[in-house]
Amino acid sequence: AQSVTQLDSQVPVFEEAPVELRCNYSSSVSVYLFWYVQYPNQGLQLLLKYLSGSTLVESINGFEAEFNKSQTSFHLRKPSVHISDTAEYFCAVTEGYGQNFVFGPGTRLSVLP
Amino acid sequence: EAQVTQNPRYLITVTGKKLTVTCSQNMNHEYMSWYRQDPGLGLRQIYYSMNVEVTDKGDVPEGYKVSRKEKRNFPLILESPSPNQTSLYFCASRVGHNYGYTFGSGTRLTVV
Numbered sequence: 001a002q003s004v005t006q007l008d009s010q011v012p013v014f015e016e017a018p019v020e021l022r023c024n025y026s027s028s029v030s031v032y033l034f035w036y037v038q039y040p041n042q043g044l045q046l047l048l049k050y051l052s053g054s055t056l057v058e059s060i061n062g063f064e065a066e067f068n069k070s071q072t073s074f075h076l077r078k079p080s081v082h083i084s085d086t087a088e089y090f091c092a093v094t095e096g097y098g099q100n101f102v103f104g105p106g107t108r109l110s111v112l113p
Numbered sequence: 114e115a116q117v118t119q120n121p122r123y124l125i126t127v128t129g130k131k132l133t134v135t136c137s138q139n140m141n142h143e144y145m146s147w148y149r150q151d152p153g154l155g156l157r158q159i160y161y162s163m164n165v166e167v168t169d170k171g172d173v174p175e176g177y178k179v180s181r182k183e184k185r186n187f188p189l190i191l192e193s194p195s196p197n198q199t200s201l202y203f204c205a206s207r208v209g210h211n212y213g214y215t216f217g218s219g220t221r222l223t224v225v
Binding site: 006009032034036042043044045046049051090092094100101102103104105106 | 156203212213
Protein backbone atom coordinates (compact mmCIF):
# COMPACT_ATOMS: atom_id res chain seq x y z
CA ALA A 1 0.00 0.00 0.00
CA GLN A 2 1.15 3.49 -0.71
CA SER A 3 2.24 5.95 1.98
CA VAL A 4 3.38 9.56 2.16
CA THR A 5 6.05 11.20 4.31
CA GLN A 6 6.35 14.91 4.90
CA LEU A 7 9.56 15.34 6.81
CA ASP A 8 8.93 18.81 8.16
CA SER A 9 5.93 19.35 10.40
CA GLN A 10 6.55 23.10 10.58
CA VAL A 11 8.44 25.47 8.30
CA PRO A 12 8.88 29.12 9.34
CA VAL A 13 10.16 31.43 6.61
CA PHE A 14 10.42 35.17 6.12
CA GLU A 15 8.29 36.96 3.56
CA GLU A 16 9.80 37.05 0.05
CA ALA A 17 12.18 34.19 0.87
CA PRO A 18 12.11 30.92 -1.08
CA VAL A 19 10.60 27.79 0.45
CA GLU A 20 10.63 24.07 -0.22
CA LEU A 21 8.18 21.66 1.41
CA ARG A 22 9.31 18.08 1.13
CA CYS A 23 7.19 15.09 0.21
CA ASN A 24 8.29 11.50 -0.31
CA TYR A 25 6.03 8.61 -1.15
CA SER A 26 6.22 4.88 -1.03
CA SER A 27 4.69 2.81 -3.82
CA SER A 28 5.64 -0.09 -6.03
CA VAL A 29 3.64 1.07 -9.04
CA SER A 30 2.93 4.23 -10.97
CA VAL A 31 1.28 6.95 -8.94
CA TYR A 32 -0.62 10.18 -9.22
CA LEU A 33 0.57 12.93 -6.86
CA PHE A 34 -1.15 15.96 -5.43
CA TRP A 35 -0.53 18.95 -3.19
CA TYR A 36 -3.37 20.46 -1.20
CA VAL A 37 -3.47 23.64 0.89
CA GLN A 38 -5.60 24.22 3.97
CA TYR A 39 -6.01 27.77 5.22
CA PRO A 40 -7.04 28.24 8.87
CA ASN A 41 -10.57 27.03 9.59
CA GLN A 42 -11.16 25.98 6.02
CA GLY A 43 -11.35 22.80 3.97
CA LEU A 44 -8.63 21.55 1.66
CA GLN A 45 -8.06 23.05 -1.77
CA LEU A 46 -6.19 21.37 -4.58
CA LEU A 47 -2.98 23.28 -5.31
CA LEU A 48 -1.44 21.19 -8.09
CA LYS A 49 -1.18 17.66 -9.38
CA TYR A 50 1.09 15.33 -11.31
CA LEU A 51 -0.62 12.72 -13.45
CA SER A 52 1.85 12.07 -16.27
CA GLY A 53 4.03 13.91 -18.77
CA SER A 54 6.20 16.81 -17.67
CA THR A 55 7.68 16.21 -14.25
CA LEU A 56 7.43 19.90 -13.32
CA VAL A 57 3.93 21.13 -12.55
CA GLU A 58 2.85 24.62 -11.60
CA SER A 59 -0.03 26.25 -9.80
CA ILE A 60 -1.65 29.58 -10.59
CA ASN A 61 -0.27 31.26 -7.45
CA GLY A 62 3.42 30.67 -8.05
CA PHE A 63 3.97 27.25 -6.48
CA GLU A 64 5.60 24.44 -8.40
CA ALA A 65 6.39 20.81 -7.69
CA GLU A 66 8.72 18.38 -9.37
CA PHE A 67 8.09 14.66 -9.63
CA ASN A 68 11.28 12.65 -9.17
CA LYS A 69 10.64 8.97 -9.73
CA SER A 70 14.10 7.76 -8.74
CA GLN A 71 13.90 9.56 -5.41
CA THR A 72 10.14 8.96 -5.02
CA SER A 73 9.69 12.61 -4.20
CA PHE A 74 7.29 15.41 -5.08
CA HIS A 75 8.67 18.49 -3.33
CA LEU A 76 6.74 21.76 -3.40
CA ARG A 77 8.60 25.03 -3.98
CA LYS A 78 7.93 28.71 -4.25
CA PRO A 79 10.67 31.23 -5.07
CA SER A 80 9.16 34.07 -3.02
CA VAL A 81 6.47 33.56 -0.38
CA HIS A 82 3.83 35.98 0.84
CA ILE A 83 2.14 36.35 4.19
CA SER A 84 -1.01 34.96 2.57
CA ASP A 85 0.76 31.64 1.89
CA THR A 86 0.61 30.86 5.60
CA ALA A 87 -1.32 27.59 5.73
CA GLU A 88 -0.96 23.85 6.13
CA TYR A 89 0.15 21.93 3.06
CA PHE A 90 -0.63 18.28 2.43
CA CYS A 91 0.93 15.94 -0.08
CA ALA A 92 -1.23 13.06 -1.33
CA VAL A 93 -0.78 9.99 -3.51
CA THR A 94 -2.98 7.46 -5.22
CA GLU A 95 -2.05 4.44 -7.26
CA GLY A 96 -5.10 4.85 -9.44
CA TYR A 97 -8.31 2.98 -10.01
CA GLY A 98 -9.91 1.55 -6.93
CA GLN A 99 -7.08 2.54 -4.66
CA ASN A 100 -6.87 4.59 -1.54
CA PHE A 101 -6.07 8.28 -1.79
CA VAL A 102 -3.49 8.75 0.96
CA PHE A 103 -2.40 12.01 2.56
CA GLY A 104 0.79 12.86 4.36
CA PRO A 105 0.72 14.33 7.88
CA GLY A 106 1.02 17.89 6.62
CA THR A 107 3.53 20.75 6.85
CA ARG A 108 2.54 23.98 8.51
CA LEU A 109 4.08 26.90 6.63
CA SER A 110 4.35 30.12 8.61
CA VAL A 111 5.40 33.20 6.66
CA LEU A 112 6.86 35.87 8.92
CA PRO A 113 6.95 39.60 8.15
CA GLU B 114 -21.77 26.41 -7.91
CA ALA B 115 -19.93 23.08 -7.95
CA GLN B 116 -19.47 21.95 -4.39
CA VAL B 117 -19.48 19.29 -1.73
CA THR B 118 -21.91 20.07 1.07
CA GLN B 119 -21.71 18.42 4.44
CA ASN B 120 -23.88 18.95 7.48
CA PRO B 121 -23.76 19.80 10.23
CA ARG B 122 -20.66 21.99 10.53
CA TYR B 123 -20.46 21.48 14.28
CA LEU B 124 -21.87 18.68 16.41
CA ILE B 125 -21.56 17.84 20.08
CA THR B 126 -23.02 14.52 21.14
CA VAL B 127 -22.84 12.00 23.94
CA THR B 128 -21.22 8.59 23.91
CA GLY B 129 -23.40 5.95 22.33
CA LYS B 130 -25.96 8.19 20.66
CA LYS B 131 -26.19 7.31 16.98
CA LEU B 132 -25.53 10.13 14.55
CA THR B 133 -25.31 10.73 10.82
CA VAL B 134 -23.23 13.33 9.01
CA THR B 135 -24.63 14.03 5.58
CA CYS B 136 -22.61 14.69 2.43
CA SER B 137 -23.88 15.69 -0.98
CA GLN B 138 -22.10 16.69 -4.19
CA ASN B 139 -23.59 18.35 -7.27
CA MET B 140 -20.81 17.53 -9.75
CA ASN B 141 -21.93 14.02 -10.79
CA HIS B 142 -18.66 12.63 -9.43
CA GLU B 143 -18.10 8.87 -9.36
CA TYR B 144 -15.80 8.77 -6.34
CA MET B 145 -16.65 9.93 -2.84
CA SER B 146 -14.72 9.60 0.37
CA TRP B 147 -14.71 10.39 4.07
CA TYR B 148 -11.62 11.52 5.97
CA ARG B 149 -10.92 12.44 9.54
CA GLN B 150 -8.28 15.01 10.41
CA ASP B 151 -6.43 14.89 13.71
CA PRO B 152 -3.46 17.03 14.83
CA GLY B 153 -0.16 15.47 13.87
CA LEU B 154 -1.83 12.68 11.92
CA GLY B 155 -3.00 14.54 8.85
CA LEU B 156 -6.02 13.16 7.02
CA ARG B 157 -6.89 9.51 7.29
CA GLN B 158 -9.37 7.87 4.99
CA ILE B 159 -12.34 6.24 6.67
CA TYR B 160 -14.33 4.88 3.73
CA TYR B 161 -14.52 5.53 0.04
CA SER B 162 -16.94 4.76 -2.74
CA MET B 163 -16.24 4.29 -6.44
CA ASN B 164 -19.88 4.34 -7.49
CA VAL B 165 -23.42 3.70 -6.32
CA GLU B 166 -23.57 0.64 -4.04
CA VAL B 167 -19.76 0.27 -4.22
CA THR B 168 -17.92 1.14 -1.02
CA ASP B 169 -14.66 0.04 0.55
CA LYS B 170 -12.77 0.54 3.77
CA GLY B 171 -10.04 3.09 4.07
CA ASP B 172 -7.36 3.12 6.73
CA VAL B 173 -9.52 3.78 9.81
CA PRO B 174 -13.01 2.30 9.23
CA GLU B 175 -13.67 0.94 12.72
CA GLY B 176 -16.74 2.48 14.33
CA TYR B 177 -18.09 3.98 11.10
CA LYS B 178 -20.58 2.98 8.43
CA VAL B 179 -21.37 4.49 5.05
CA SER B 180 -23.88 3.97 2.28
CA ARG B 181 -24.05 5.06 -1.35
CA LYS B 182 -27.63 4.59 -2.51
CA GLU B 183 -27.50 7.58 -4.83
CA LYS B 184 -24.58 9.03 -6.74
CA ARG B 185 -24.76 12.44 -5.08
CA ASN B 186 -25.05 11.37 -1.43
CA PHE B 187 -22.57 9.61 0.85
CA PRO B 188 -23.62 9.81 4.53
CA LEU B 189 -21.28 8.85 7.37
CA ILE B 190 -22.93 6.97 10.21
CA LEU B 191 -21.59 6.53 13.71
CA GLU B 192 -23.75 3.84 15.31
CA SER B 193 -22.30 4.23 18.80
CA PRO B 194 -19.92 7.20 18.97
CA SER B 195 -17.05 7.18 21.42
CA PRO B 196 -14.77 10.01 22.60
CA ASN B 197 -11.91 8.79 20.38
CA GLN B 198 -14.07 9.70 17.39
CA THR B 199 -13.87 13.37 18.34
CA SER B 200 -12.31 14.85 15.24
CA LEU B 201 -12.70 17.07 12.18
CA TYR B 202 -14.39 15.16 9.38
CA PHE B 203 -14.23 15.92 5.68
CA CYS B 204 -16.29 14.56 2.84
CA ALA B 205 -14.79 14.72 -0.63
CA SER B 206 -15.63 13.75 -4.19
CA ARG B 207 -13.73 13.36 -7.46
CA VAL B 208 -14.72 12.64 -11.02
CA GLY B 209 -12.34 9.72 -11.61
CA HIS B 210 -9.36 7.78 -10.35
CA ASN B 211 -6.70 10.14 -11.72
CA TYR B 212 -8.28 13.35 -10.45
CA GLY B 213 -7.92 15.14 -7.16
CA TYR B 214 -10.64 15.37 -4.57
CA THR B 215 -12.91 18.36 -4.00
CA PHE B 216 -13.52 18.77 -0.29
CA GLY B 217 -16.44 19.91 1.80
CA SER B 218 -16.04 22.51 4.52
CA GLY B 219 -15.75 19.97 7.31
CA THR B 220 -17.74 18.80 10.33
CA ARG B 221 -16.24 19.24 13.75
CA LEU B 222 -17.55 16.45 15.95
CA THR B 223 -17.13 16.30 19.70
CA VAL B 224 -18.19 13.16 21.58
CA VAL B 225 -18.43 13.56 25.35
